[in-house]
Amino acid sequence: MxxxxxxxxxxxxxxxxxxxxxxxxxxxxxxxxxxxxxxxxxxxxxxxxxxxxxxxxxxxxxxxxxxxxxxxDRVNVIRGLRDGLQSNDIAIKYRCCWWALELDAWELLPIIEPLVNSDNEDLRDASEAYVNIAGENV
Incomplete structure (x- = not known):
């Protein structure tokens, strides 16, 4: 392929x-x-x-x-994560939180932080994990 x-x-x-x-x-x-x-x-x-x-x-x-x-390219990945975090699809937001965490994309904290108030438990857990670790690294 x-x-x-x-x-x-x-x-x-x-x-x-x-x-x-x-x-x-x-x-x-x-x-x-x-x-x-x-x-x-x-x-x-x-x-x-x-x-x-x-x-x-x-x-x-x-x-x-x-x-x-x-x-x-990191700049393009961060741009993609920003777009994904603004998606209407919870699964995409959820995965973007984990990818942002794995990529040490701490610049996304302002976008991810509000997601800790999500009604979706999985998204809330992923965003909380990111926020907690980002807080130690920012």
Whole structure:
């Protein structure tokens, strides 16, 4: 799979199918995309990976997205995280909190801090974890 094929695949899977619906082929292509962008810089992959998550997907693959994000240009990743944190999708906000934490993106504290008041327990927990650790590092 090359970069363009991977980007097309990711664009068609926003979000990825649920854990109960994903096919082996889709899973393999997603993993191949992760591996490709862990070693390739391309700003276009950032929003595609961030928006492929949902509350019904995971299978442990989304944690690897942090590795992809670490390999991309930090300015663009921070911009993508800002956009993701303003999404209407709770799952995207949730993952962006964890990615921001893993990337030591302390500059996102003003955006993440209000999320500790979320009605969604998962988002509240993720944002609280970020805020607590950011407080020690800012």
């Amino acid at each position: 090359n970069i363009e094929e991977s980007l097309q695949f990711l664009a068609k899977h926003q979000p990825m199918p649920s854990d109960l619906e994903i096919t082996n082929v889709q899973c393999d292509l997603f993993v191949a995309s992760l591996e490709l962008f862990q070693n390739s810089h391309d700003v276009r992959c950032i929003p595609l990976f961030m928006n492929c998550v949902s509350e019904h997907t995971g299978m442990g693959m989304y944690e690897i997205i942090a590795d992809v994000l670490m390999n991309q």
